[in-house]
Amino acid sequence: MSVKLDLSDAANWVCADCQVALIIKKVDVSYLGSSFPVDMPVCPQCGLVFVPEALALGKMAEVEKTLEDK
Amino acid sequence: MIDFMDQKGLRELEARCIQDEAPPCQATCPLHVDVRGMLAALGRGDFAAARAVYQKSVPFPGIVSRVCDEPCQGACTRGQVGEAIAIRALEQACMQADVPRPPVKKLRARHKRVAVIGGGLSGLTAVADLSRKGYDLTLYEAADRLGGRIWQTSATTLPRELIAQDLALLSELDVAVKLETSPDLAAICQDYDAVYLATGQGEVHVDPLTYATDQPGLFAGGSLLRGHWSPIASMSDGRRAAVSIDRYLQKVSLTASRSNEGAYETKLYTNTTGVGASDAVPLPVLGYSAEEAIAEAQRCIQCQCLECVKVCAYLEEYGGYPRQYVRTVYNNLSIVMGERHANQFINSCATCGLCAAVCPTDFDMGAVCKTARSVMVQQKRMPPSAHEFALRDMAFSNGDKFAMARNQPGTTTSAYLFFPGCQLAGSSPEQVTAVYDYLQANLSGGVGLMLGCCGAPADWAGRDDLRAAALAQFQESHAALGRPKVVLACSSCFQMFKARLPEVELVSLWTLLQEKGMPETAVSGASDAIAIHDPCTTRYETAVQDSVRHLVSQLGYDIAELPRSRETTTCCGFGGLMVYANRDLAKKVVAQRIAESPADYVTYCAVCRDYFAAQGKPTRHLLDLIFGSSHDGGRGPGFSQKHENRARLKRQLLQERWGEMVTGAEEYASIRLNLSDALLALLEDRLILVEDLQQVIAYAERGGHKLLNAQSGHFLAQFRPNTVTYWVEYAPDGDGYTVFNAYSHRMDVGEGKRP
Numbered sequence: 001m002s003v004k005l006d007l008s009d010a011a012n013w014v015c016a017d018c019q020v021a022l023i024i025k026k027v028d029v030s031y032l033g034s035s036f037p038v039d040m041p042v043c044p045q046c047g048l049v050f051v052p053e054a055l056a057l058g059k060m061a062e063v064e065k066t067l068e069d070k
Numbered sequence: 071m072i073d074f075m076d077q078k079g080l081r082e083l084e085a086r087c088i089q090d091e092a093p094p095c096q097a098t099c100p101l102h103v104d105v106r107g108m109l110a111a112l113g114r115g116d117f118a119a120a121r122a123v124y125q126k127s128v129p130f131p132g133i134v135s136r137v138c139d140e141p142c143q144g145a146c147t148r149g150q151v152g153e154a155i156a157i158r159a160l161e162q163a164c165m166q167a168d169v170p171r172p173p174v175k176k177l178r179a180r181h182k183r184v185a186v187i188g189g190g191l192s193g194l195t196a197v198a199d200l201s202r203k204g205y206d207l208t209l210y211e212a213a214d215r216l217g218g219r220i221w222q223t224s225a226t227t228l229p230r231e232l233i234a235q236d237l238a239l240l241s242e243l244d245v246a247v248k249l250e251t252s253p254d255l256a257a258i259c260q261d262y263d264a265v266y267l268a269t270g271q272g273e274v275h276v277d278p279l280t281y282a283t284d285q286p287g288l289f290a291g292g293s294l295l296r297g298h299w300s301p302i303a304s305m306s307d308g309r310r311a312a313v314s315i316d317r318y319l320q321k322v323s324l325t326a327s328r329s330n331e332g333a334y335e336t337k338l339y340t341n342t343t344g345v346g347a348s349d350a351v352p353l354p355v356l357g358y359s360a361e362e363a364i365a366e367a368q369r370c371i372q373c374q375c376l377e378c379v380k381v382c383a384y385l386e387e388y389g390g391y392p393r394q395y396v397r398t399v400y401n402n403l404s405i406v407m408g409e410r411h412a413n414q415f416i417n418s419c420a421t422c423g424l425c426a427a428v429c430p431t432d433f434d435m436g437a438v439c440k441t442a443r444s445v446m447v448q449q450k451r452m453p454p455s456a457h458e459f460a461l462r463d464m465a466f467s468n469g470d471k472f473a474m475a476r477n478q479p480g481t482t483t484s485a486y487l488f489f490p491g492c493q494l495a496g497s498s499p500e501q502v503t504a505v506y507d508y509l510q511a512n513l514s515g516g517v518g519l520m521l522g523c524c525g526a527p528a529d530w531a532g533r534d535d536l537r538a539a540a541l542a543q544f545q546e547s548h549a550a551l552g553r554p555k556v557v558l559a560c561s562s563c564f565q566m567f568k569a570r571l572p573e574v575e576l577v578s579l580w581t582l583l584q585e586k587g588m589p590e591t592a593v594s595g596a597s598d599a600i601a602i603h604d605p606c607t608t609r610y611e612t613a614v615q616d617s618v619r620h621l622v623s624q625l626g627y628d629i630a631e632l633p634r635s636r637e638t639t640t641c642c643g644f645g646g647l648m649v650y651a652n653r654d655l656a657k658k659v660v661a662q663r664i665a666e667s668p669a670d671y672v673t674y675c676a677v678c679r680d681y682f683a684a685q686g687k688p689t690r691h692l693l694d695l696i697f698g699s700s701h702d703g704g705r706g707p708g709f710s711q712k713h714e715n716r717a718r719l720k721r722q723l724l725q726e727r728w729g730e731m732v733t734g735a736e737e738y739a740s741i742r743l744n745l746s747d748a749l750l751a752l753l754e755d756r757l758i759l760v761e762d763l764q765q766v767i768a769y770a771e772r773g774g775h776k777l778l779n780a781q782s783g784h785f786l787a788q789f790r791p792n793t794v795t796y797w798v799e800y801a802p803d804g805d806g807y808t809v810f811n812a813y814s815h816r817m818d819v820g821e822g823k824r825p
Contacts (some may be wrong), residue, residue: 012779031816
């Protein structure tokens with residue numbers, strides 16, 4: 001799976017606990033036994049991953065449906 | 071139980087859908103000319119295509135289009151509304167098209183010799199068919215010309231050049247023709263590998279299926295055996311004898327798979343309701359002109375069934391019909407590797423049974439889909455997103471927050487038990503209380519109350535295990551109360567218990583209300599017209615439907631019956647959980663239903679009411695008319711509010727009627743949220759509950775991780791209680807929080823990777 005992320009969504013958000021900006025990092029995204037590495041905004045200190053709304057409701061929902069029908 | 075998990079079961083199911091059966095004209099034609107296809111082509115002015123269709127089945131089309139005795143016409147469905155189509159005349163008209171006879175294609179030579187005795191239409195057809203199959207043919211004719219009885223037709227009706235043109239086929243096929251020859255039958259039988267005696271004469275016993283005589287290799291047919299001359303039947307004799315001769319020479323069974331040869335009665339049903347009567351275009355002596363032929367062909371109603379597709383938006387949506395659909399379902403269930411394209415199709419059916427109600431053979435697509443869903447669940451192939459939300463709702467209703475069962479306050483036995491169901495309690499909790507009071511006042515022997523869900527959502531979702539658990543929960547409480555007679559307000563509960571718990575005595579609330587009389591406070595209608603929508607689960611409950619109509623008239627309304635009501639009523643899109651699998655389709659279903667009458671609607675299912683009202687149709691529940699309602703025909707509560715309504719109903723009833731306090735609510739439930747109407751609508755659309763928001767914020771504020779937007783000061787936090795991750799954008803607001811946005815996903819993102 002390749003997901004092109006619109007990073008403008010992430011630009012305004014910082015990790016509230018660590019008070020640092022998010023960086024783009026490969027994160028494992030999994031569903032129904034399938035797993036893919038995806039570039040996501042992540043807190044470099046605590047590892048909190050940010051899933052923007054557009055990703056959740058767009059590409060991610062699409063892949064969920066495909067995997068559910070596999 | 072439908073079994074289509076093996077090929078045989080599948081074929082039996084497919085065969086029950088009659089859409090692919092031949093139209094009556096084609097079935098009645100002994101040569102099975104595709105009359106419907108031919109007339110469709112003619113109707114759009116495509117004479118060449120029409121002629122091609124005709125020639126495909128008829129070897130001597132110039133002759134036959136002039137002399138055919140057209141048994142098809144007697145079977146023509148058009149004849150039930152006006153005059154039957156002039157089929158033979160249209161065959162003649164399509165022969166006007168200048169289409170050369172397709173080049174003769176002969177199979178490779180088989181080096182077997184076949185003699186045909188008798189050069190009438192029967193013999194000629196056998197010769198043509200067998201010659202194409204690669205046999206060496208000799209045709210014997212006693213007269214000095216071929217064609218037999220066709221020469222008795224006048225030259226006006228059958229111009230002689232047509233005979234010559236058609237019979238030219240024989241030379242193309244290299245048939246040896248011996249005119250003025252009456253060979254000795256015994257000798258011929260010696261000389262040839264097979265013989266077809268097409269004169270219809272002679273003292274031979276002929277098998278009516280195979281045209282075989284008692285003598286191996288000798289076959290016989292022809293109109294003289296039949297007693298009257300039917301050119302098309304003679305040709306059919308020749309064709310069927312040719313099939314037998316081919317099989318005989320190939321040493322295979324003469325009798326296997328020979329159904330529907332010759333004329334037969336089709337199973338196809340064609341509804342002529344709404345078809346206007348019309349007479350045939352007058353036929354001039356010399357035949358139709360092109361324009362006349364097109365006009366006559368356009369009178370063909372193109373027989374087909376599609377009774378179910380015509381009344382079901384779901385069956386129409388996917389562009390096919392049940393015969394094709396069961397194959398699709400079967401294939402989907404059989405896939406080992408690869409994409410299951412029909413998952414959504416299977417989950418979109420309302421399983422309401424309307425298809426079976428209108429089908430001439432009672433084919434029930436809903437039963438097929440329900441079975442398929444159970445199989446998908448067993449195969450662990452059911453998409454989790456399809457039904458999870460509904461099943462979660464059911465779990466809520468059968469959990470501590472809602473489920474309860476008690477004898478009537480102050481009593482220890484119950485003659486009756488009121489089971490209002492989960493949807494009425496969620497939508498109109500005040501009516502549950504009002505009905506319960508009414509029942510206590512009007513029934514003796516004690517009226518218990520049980521709150522919970524009957525298990526219908528699990529049944530629709532193919533979750534046989536959860537259905538069984540819900541029913542077991544009901545049975546346990548029902549037994550503890552002494553197995554009272556159950557009063558049901560919801561027709562889905564009624565059907566569930568009726569089908570699955572036959573030992574439980576049931577009575578519909580509507581029957582009871584008719585019997586005992588409505589309360590005096592009943593709202594009196596101002597003699598307005600009101601249309602009754604029967605919930606799909608009352609389809610065959612005529613007595614319940616009658617009671618409802620009795621009550622509605624008693625309330626003072628004029629009943630406007632919908633075109634589809636009672637046995638042919640439609641589903642609101644909740645049945646079968648269609649709305650969760652295919653929201654757009656469910657909306658379409660509602661849109662179609664609410665457009666059927668300008669009158670306001672009344673129904674007796676809380677979900678039907680809420681769904682119609684949500685799409686703008688003023689719709690009342692029958693209980694609204696009897697006991698009043700806060701939503702007055704308009705939009706009902708959303709998912710979260712329904713949960714809240716159910717929980718509050720239980721708390722209040724237990725507290726006020728039984729003096730019991732309910733404790734133990736989750737801590738997060740006390741979090742106060744400020745939610746705009748727009749946000750509430752968004753939550754409804756995204757299937758996110760207020761309690762989901764509360765859980766996310768509780769988790770984040772307890773020390774879970776969250777993001778901060780430097781510009782807006784909003785927090786964004788996520789929590790994954792089970793299989794769905796919820797994200798909530800919020801900001802503290804006094805003693806609570808304002809929520810700005812919420813969304814969810816099912817994919818698990820780096821969970822457990824965080825420190």
